[in-house]
Amino acid sequence: MIFTAQERRSLAQRFNSRFHESRGSRWFAVDAAELEGYTWVQVLLRNDANSFHYPVEARIATSTTRPQLAQAFFLLAFINSYWEEFFAEDENVFIPIDWSPYEHQGEKFHLRGQVFNRRIEKMADELLAEQP
Numbered sequence: 001m002i003f004t005a006q007e008r009r010s011l012a013q014r015f016n017s018r019f020h021e022s023r024g025s026r027w028f029a030v031d032a033a034e035l036e037g038y039t040w041v042q043v044l045l046r047n048d049a050n051s052f053h054y055p056v057e058a059r060i061a062t063s064t065t066r067p068q069l070a071q072a073f074f075l076l077a078f079i080n081s082y083w084e085e086f087f088a089e090d091e092n093v094f095i096p097i098d099w100s101p102y103e104h105q106g107e108k109f110h111l112r113g114q115v116f117n118r119r120i121e122k123m124a125d126e127l128l129a130e131q132p
């Protein structure tokens with residue numbers, strides 16, 4: 001685990017405070033982990049009904065020369081800049097839904113994100129489960 005539960009809550013509070021006026025009734029959650037040789041970070045924006053569920057994920061190959069925590073903060077800073085642009089452009093800026101390569105400050109990493117309506121998905125799954 002890269003961040004403790006308290007650190008994840010603290011980071012989410014920073015995102016929630018920073019974008020308080022833009023996010024409306026939605027809220028942020030932050031997660032990070034080491035997955036299959038990558039430092040992975042996710043900043044999720046969602047609402048309570050889960051009809052707006054937008055995880056923005058970034059991953060960078062785990063380095064032997066750069067601490068994993070530094071990599072995670074680098075990815076968080078990049079995701080933060082994405083959210084700035086997202087809200088500045090009236091939520092009309094999106095990133096690819098599949099892992100796509102990016103380069104920033106000489107670092108190569110991947111980014112992806114997709115808006116989901118988990119509420120409708122759950123309703124559809126329940127409806128399909130009822131079918132004979």
